[in-house]
Amino acid sequence: MPDETLNRFRQSIDNIDAALIHMLAERFKVTQAVGAYKATHNLPPADPTREDAQIARLRALAKQADLDPEFSEKFLRFIIDEVIRHHERLRDAI
Numbered sequence: 001m002p003d004e005t006l007n008r009f010r011q012s013i014d015n016i017d018a019a020l021i022h023m024l025a026e027r028f029k030v031t032q033a034v035g036a037y038k039a040t041h042n043l044p045p046a047d048p049t050r051e052d053a054q055i056a057r058l059r060a061l062a063k064q065a066d067l068d069p070e071f072s073e074k075f076l077r078f079i080i081d082e083v084i085r086h087h088e089r090l091r092d093a094i
């Protein structure tokens with residue numbers, strides 16, 4: 001028997017998941033451009049000072065939004081680590 005309430009929740013979840021994928025795709029497009037710029041200008045793949053500032057900012061935003069700051073930091077760390085791997089690959093390809 002179809003559960004309309006559960007279906008409506010799930011439609012919303014599916015829309016949010018699609019938005020997350022599109023936002024991540026845009027973010028990786030920009031970070032790829034940053035990686036190419038860094039590789040051609042002899043800049044290091046990682047910038048820990050910038051990362052610390054981003055993490056502090058996202059933790060504060062998460063708290064305001066009633067989202068777990070620990071989870072938010074882990075999520076951003078996971079993404080940034082992947083970006084750094086891409087930047088290292090771009091650097092090594094030169």
Ligand SMILES: C=C(O[C@@H]1C=C(C(=O)O)C=C[C@H]1O)C(=O)O
Pocket residue numbers: 031034045046047048050051054079080083084087
């Ligand atoms: C994108 C950059 O390169 C790296 C990746 C970052 C990110 O994904 O936000 C942040 C800092 C850098 O370690 C950058 O330097 O801005």
